[in-house]
Amino acid sequence: MRNNSGLVLWFTGLSGSGKSTVCARLGEMLEARGIPYVNLDGDKVRAERKNALGFSKEDRDANIQAAAEMALEAARDGKVVLVSFISPYRSHRGLARKRIGDGFAEVYVNSPLAVCRERDVKGLYARAARGEIANFTGVSDPYEAPEKADLELRTDVESATESAARVFDYLCLEAVKRAARKAGQALLSLYDSGLKGREKAYGGGPVTEADLESERVILESLGGFGIPVLSEETEDDFVRMEADEVFIVDPLDGTKDFLQKTGDFSVMIGLARGGRAVLGAVYWPTEDKLYFAMKGGGAFVDCGGVVRRLAVSSRKGPDAVMLVSRNHRLPKEIEIAAEIGIRSFKEVGSAGLKLCLVAEGVGDIYVNSSDKTSEWDICAGDVILSEAGGILRDLKGERIKYNKKDVRNWDGFRAESGRG
Incomplete structure (x- = not known):
């Protein structure tokens, strides 16, 4: 991926589960965005190795090792590598993960055996059942399903295009997580440097060189996706208004807390699609805590x-804890606390951190x-x-819409557990 080290997506599942079809759809999505990728399957590995290995465990060992080496080489060139292999044994996939390292993600293409048999246009399952193919996964050889895949696709209930879109979002989330961490480390490197803040020309609060450095890191990290970016510290050119999806970024949420050295500041990166937050990450540098989510994935x-995994609490009414800002508390907020009967308050900087702590x-x-506040203060925390x-709703009770022409949250917002 441009401006990033590559990522290896290792698709595993039964023959006929849809691995190759999902990879083909995903490849189309990546190509449309100009993201370099490699599609690697068993046929390509065998062609590269100039052999005709079969389905024995020894043959599978050799093919998996070769695929891992080829994938690692492509990833080092900054490409997204789509590896489509049955790879039935957990030990094989574990070896591939170990060889490739942090850039490895296991994608389980989960489809019931009966569905895979129905899709088998080559008749491989029937031939295996007749004893014509030995060691065939799902018939005469077991498939060891992942115990904890990085992403699971249910191709029996969703289309290949829907599955590919979920994998693309996973790619985006991984890039967002990396970018948030990298930007957070940049902030920490400047934390004790004695920076002074200055007020923005349009009255938007303080800004420091740390804000700008964090933003530079994020923009560089996400530049390969071809997705517009709405960021607090960059003048809005409104190109994003022509796009269905947009990264929404606050490179330093809690600038006052950063300057006051309370430790309560964060990096926030969200992705909105169709006006709704679909994935995001919030990094708390001083605590080394990375919060993240993808719609439908927890x-x-x-x-x-x-x-x-995160889950909100079930405390309600007088037992609830209200998170409040150190730097300001408005009458409406005090009024709502009184209505609920809240007795416990906790001061926390950064709007994004408060959303994550809820x-x-x-x-x-x-x-x-x-x-x-503006969209960048809440997009990542929303999802x-x-x-x-x-x-999360505005104070009129409406859902928050993103990528509006006017990005201010004119009606405020209210975040709560939703339980009880």
Whole structure:
């Protein structure tokens, strides 16, 4: 991928599950965006190796090893590598993951054996059943399904195009996560450098060289996708208005907290499609916590390499904890707290962090009645909160729409657990 190290997507599943078809659709999506990729399947590996290996475990060993080496070489050239192999044994896939490293993702193309048999235009299952093909996966040799794939596709209930779109979103999310971490490390490198903030010319609050450096890192990291970017620190040219999807970025959410050295600041990157947040990541540099989510895939937090799923709490009413800003608290927010009967408050900087802490169950409600926030303050946190079981609405009770011409949140917003 341009401006990035590549990624190897290892598609595994029974013969007839749809691996090759999904890879073909995904390849079309990548090509349309100008993203370099390689489609690698068993036929290509055998042609490259100039052999005619069969289905024995030894032959599969040799092919998997060859595929892993070829995939790694292409990934080092910055390409997205689509590897389509049955690869029935967990041990094989584990070896491929170990050889390729952090750029490896296992995609389980899950379709029931009966459906795969129906799709078998080559008649391989029938031939295997008659004993004409030995060691055939699903008939005379087992398939060991992934215990914890990076992404699972159900090709018996969704089309190949729908599956490919989900894989593309996974690619975007991985790039967003990497970019958020990289930008966060850039912020930390400047944290103790004595930076001074200055007010933006249009009265949009403080900005520092750290904001600009973080934004530079993010724009460079996401440039290969060909998707417009709406970012707080870059003048809006409105090219995004012609696009259905847009990255929405706050390179440093909580600039005041950054300057005050409270530790409560974050990097936020979201992707909106059709006006709705579909994936996002929020990185908390001082805690090394990365919150992330993809629509329909759940919300997670990676804390120092330990990943766990997020779920909102069930606390309500007087037992609820309200997250509030250190730097301002408006009458409407105090009024809502009184209506609910809230007695517990927790001060936290960064709107994005407060949304994520509601998703994590640390807090239960966060109200921002100001008209000073914009789409970049909430897009990434919106999908994370939603996938954790929470709700984000404006103060009129409406869902937030993204990629509007006017990006300000004029009606404020309210985030809460949605349980109880």
